[in-house]
Amino acid sequence: MRMELIQPFINAADAVFAESLQSPTKILDLSMDENTYRRKGVAALIAIKGDIEGRVILDLSPEVAMKVASHLAGEAVPSSDQVVRETVCELANMVIGNSVTLLNDQGFRFKVFPPEIHMNEEGLSGSADTEAMVIAIETPCGQAYLNISMHYLHRRRNERDSAAMSVD
Amino acid sequence: MQQFAALLRKDNQPVRYLVVDDSVFARKNIIKMIEMFGGEVAGEAGDGLTAIAEFNRTKPDIVLMDITMPQMEGIEAVERIVRQHPDARIVMVSSVGYQENILAALQKGAKHFVQKPVKPEVLYEILRYVLSDDPNAAGAPVAFAGEHRA
Numbered sequence: 001m002r003m004e005l006i007q008p009f010i011n012a013a014d015a016v017f018a019e020s021l022q023s024p025t026k027i028l029d030l031s032m033d034e035n036t037y038r039r040k041g042v043a044a045l046i047a048i049k050g051d052i053e054g055r056v057i058l059d060l061s062p063e064v065a066m067k068v069a070s071h072l073a074g075e076a077v078p079s080s081d082q083v084v085r086e087t088v089c090e091l092a093n094m095v096i097g098n099s100v101t102l103l104n105d106q107g108f109r110f111k112v113f114p115p116e117i118h119m120n121e122e123g124l125s126g127s128a129d130t131e132a133m134v135i136a137i138e139t140p141c142g143q144a145y146l147n148i149s150m151h152y153l154h155r156r157r158n159e160r161d162s163a164a165m166s167v168d
Numbered sequence: 169m170q171q172f173a174a175l176l177r178k179d180n181q182p183v184r185y186l187v188v189d190d191s192v193f194a195r196k197n198i199i200k201m202i203e204m205f206g207g208e209v210a211g212e213a214g215d216g217l218t219a220i221a222e223f224n225r226t227k228p229d230i231v232l233m234d235i236t237m238p239q240m241e242g243i244e245a246v247e248r249i250v251r252q253h254p255d256a257r258i259v260m261v262s263s264v265g266y267q268e269n270i271l272a273a274l275q276k277g278a279k280h281f282v283q284k285p286v287k288p289e290v291l292y293e294i295l296r297y298v299l300s301d302d303p304n305a306a307g308a309p310v311a312f313a314g315e316h317r318a
Contacts, residue, residue: 015285016285019285019287020197020285069193072193072194072196072197073193073196073197073200074196074197074200075196086191086192086193087193089191090191090193090194093191093236093263093284094263094284094285096263097262097263097264097265097283097284098263098265098283098284100264100266101264101265101266101283104266104267104268105266105267112264114236
């Protein structure tokens with residue numbers, strides 16, 4: 001897995017949590033995972049397809065999500081699955097939005113799919129040939145986990161570049 | 169907490185905002201900042217279609233509009249609002265800050281763009297800038313937030 005594809009997501013997650021919670025965050029741990037991903041809490045999975053392909057999972061416990069929700073709202077928010085789901089989705093959208101902006105401005109073209117929320121007991125499978133990087137982030141509201149599996153799709157990029165050259 | 173000088177209209181009334189975002193927490197976060205700037209929430213919407221209806225109903229001074237939303241996306245809503253109200257002042261607020269996204273929004277009539285997570289000081293400066301060419305609103309701050317109602 002290429003670090004230059006992973007780094008924008010780590011930087012974005014760090015910045016989104018620090019900025020949203022108005023407090024510094026810390027990257028606690030980085031590890032590689034080749035197995036089916038077992039959620040630690042509520043997970044938002046976002047798929048990316050194009051010049052680069054893969055998926056990013058943001059995973060928070062419901063308790064951490066509720067604390068983030070209250071912080072974002074500026075007041076205590078009554079706990080519910082709906083609030084947890086919406087908070088994890090909004091955080092995932094911010095992390096992905098910030099990271100793909102950087103990758104897009106570097107010239108990569110791809111489609112980002114809306115977040116899928118996973119709250120049930122099933123594991124989240126990755127593709128058979130890709131490993132994932134798991135990053136634990138310490139935030140003032142508790143720990144958050146980012147699981148990233150991303151790779152270049154050279155063929156599509158080459159096809160696009162040759163098509164552009166033939167148009168020129 | 170940071171303090172900001174209130175952004176007021178020329179008639180010394182609070183600037184009225186329409187906040188459009190499909191996430192209720194994103195809206196609450198923006199509303200918290202609007203209140204820090206001495207503003208008033210004229211309305212809220214969770215999608216582009218509702219935003220158009222709320223704009224017509226509330227006639228806000230400024231719209232803060234998300235891009236990716238269900239039913240109708242923010243850029244299309246901007247186009248429709250500006251077509252009917254060429255003086256509408258709309259600031260896009262989105263996680264996705266691609267150049268092409270920003271350009272599309274500006275071409276449809278948005279006045280500015282701010283990326284999420286929104287920093288209060290960044291939003292404040294953008295609002296000052298956008299209000300500065302509004303004949304009905306005072307771009308220059310005149311009092312600290314909260315003081316103008318005293």
